[in-house]
Amino acid sequence: MKRVCVYSGFLLATSTEVFAAGSGGHADPVAPILLALIVILAVAKLSSEIFERLGQPAVLGELLGGVLLGNLILLNPEWNFFEPLRAAVLQENWAVVIDSMARIGVLILLFEVGLESTVQGMMKVGASSLFVAVLGIIAPFALGYGVSWLFIKELPAELAAIVPAGFIVNYVHLFIGAVLCATSVGITARVFKDLGKLQTKEAQIILGAAVIDDVLGLIILAVVSGIITAAELGQPMEVGAVLRLIGISVLFLGGALVLGVYLVPKIMKQLSKLRTAGVMLISALLFAFALSYLANAAGLAAIVGAFAAGLLLEEVHFHGFREEITIEKLLKPLATFFVPIFFVLMGIQVRLETFGDLSVLGVAAGLTVAAIIGKQVCGWGVLEKGLDRLTVGVGMIPRGEVGLIFAGIGKSLKVIDDATFSAVVIMVIVTTLLTPPVLKLTLARAENLRKS
């Protein structure tokens, strides 16, 4: 008897807790989520409206709107009026809801972007993407190592206390090099989308390179993490484990693409026979979610799976369905709702106060310059003639959420201390905020060059 409705019991417990001082009737636990969604979506639309009127990409407005929201209201403890909102976005129990929605948002965005690309299209620029990606790994890794070597002369205190004698500061440099490898395709994809330029060859090369980059970056991160963990334990890194990890990653992507091209038309044909309402959208979403889940399980980023799902699905696969609407139109309202949550939340995570610490700012400046210059090398990887190499280099700059995740792993491994972590966060912020306006400029410049 005691196990009856454990679940609903939990809900009521949380609601009672949060609304202890609430109203006389029953308080709905969704209320704080609604409040957070109202504020986030309103800020997103208002600030993107302002930026669009200024001729800037909407995504920059959403990011900066989030920065303002995060620093003015959510983190300013003196503004008691906003306490319920602060609780909704920052308290663990509720924050996980908004955070999950943001993560679903970036998956839907990458799925949408993937839908606008095709496997054939990606293959055409595949060689360029591969070169761009490899250059975009080597240069930032080397520069990141260099900056770390310049600024960081000793092991973080916390780490020094636990590691055996053989652990040297070079491991820290190794890790910071790895952190600089990441590319956040979300920001760049969104800018190209906002400007209606997703079909350009430059965009296709960047998207392909960002995906390859993510795979390579994750492999490097996994290898470096493995080496550091082994060193922390005083053991040598096993070569077998490294090879296994590389193998899984390659197998996942290769397998998904090869199997997908063969299987997807057959699966979609079967699904199109279903009569229940909404089956077309749910089929597409399930496919995207499943590949995202599998990508994550294979040790890759979930967004790689969502992008691969979009690549594999084409409009033609949906022709058998009863709904007389394109899958892009069905996905759009979901993207309208979910995607801004991701970008506003990225902005909310920025803490302007860290900009005041000079020693942190030094490392941050070094890392930011390394991150930007490191990716400019990418332009050389473009094989096709007549394409704008500057645009490709700029498009690869943002580190976004991938950089934050990498840095977080470093922090949990104790290889990165609080100060270095702040510096990495600043680097992520600057590269992320810088890209949309600069990308807009380089695209305009490229168009002018072509015309003249």
Added chain:
Amino acid sequence: MKRVCVYSGFLLATSTEVFAAGSGGHADPVAPILLALIVILAVAKLSSEIFERLGQPAVLGELLGGVLLGNLILLNPEWNFFEPLRAAVLQENWAVVIDSMARIGVLILLFEVGLESTVQGMMKVGASSLFVAVLGIIAPFALGYGVSWLFIKELPAELAAIVPAGFIVNYVHLFIGAVLCATSVGITARVFKDLGKLQTKEAQIILGAAVIDDVLGLIILAVVSGIITAAELGQPMEVGAVLRLIGISVLFLGGALVLGVYLVPKIMKQLSKLRTAGVMLISALLFAFALSYLANAAGLAAIVGAFAAGLLLEEVHFHGFREEITIEKLLKPLATFFVPIFFVLMGIQVRLETFGDLSVLGVAAGLTVAAIIGKQVCGWGVLEKGLDRLTVGVGMIPRGEVGLIFAGIGKSLKVIDDATFSAVVIMVIVTTLLTPPVLKLTLARAENLRKS
């Protein structure tokens, strides 16, 4: 420095915790949510497909699919294979995400239903709705009190230990009477929607009555809870507090409708001037979320606010927007994604094992009969001639999530013990599962009667 990225720190902490045994790369904390969504949406579509082919409403499939999922997989601790899924839907940290999405789902459903009704249309059947609602409160309250008096002869042990001498078992009967008053408009609205019968007068009367019912039920619940809390503390209930609560509820709904009719066209005209993409959908959602939030803050159910928002917004308000699409079409993909989560989760909360306890089953049977018969009186409240009173009575039967929430409050007040709670849960399940097929039958019968 320590406060830098508290938020992202939290995320990484949870992800590390959950994926302690995870992969080599970075594990995305959205993975368990994805898994839960994949399973829930797949079960929803498969089971609704089966039920549609059997000629039954899709919503019944989603509910029973949820029951199967909840009892076979999620709660069967011997099936280790499903451990990650169980964690995703039932563990506190993640369950709150899926639960919030379900609650957003029922809000979107009620908003959609409200959009298909107009204030004018509701006014036309307003008198009938009011009579139906009042009858649908009095009869179940009296019958619920009677069933409780028949079966429950002493105070719950936990309660008896804490209350002063004046607290008698009649308070328990009072509370159970209040629990039986609730009507869950979600289920009925969904059945009418599935069958394309939302525009019938019967449907309009039921929807109006369910909203009034919710308001009245919540007032009764608040009053009864107040009396019981006061009695538990050995104090008399303050009449002023009761009147204030009633005042707030009436003011909210009246105020929303009167102000809304005047203000909504002006607000929407201003919003339609915005250029940013997706502003039409976001405007509508913000309006629905805001009214839901305010309804909850006023002590009403959030769904009442969502329904009121839909009532106030009409297609004509969106004609100024740039998007050349109706708001219903924009909302549909969101409903397709969110609404099934609500119904599957309602099913998951059903614990078949409680059906095995005979004493619980006795109370449950009594309450269920009281719940069903009590609402049949509603048919007498229909003033218009030629309408099907049986359909109206049946449409008012489901207690759904409102009944569960009421029972949960009783449990936290200790006025309902575990056994009675189980009985209430069973009553909610039976009334909820029974309504779709019976409603379908009475609608078919009414159509046959009209034809002959």
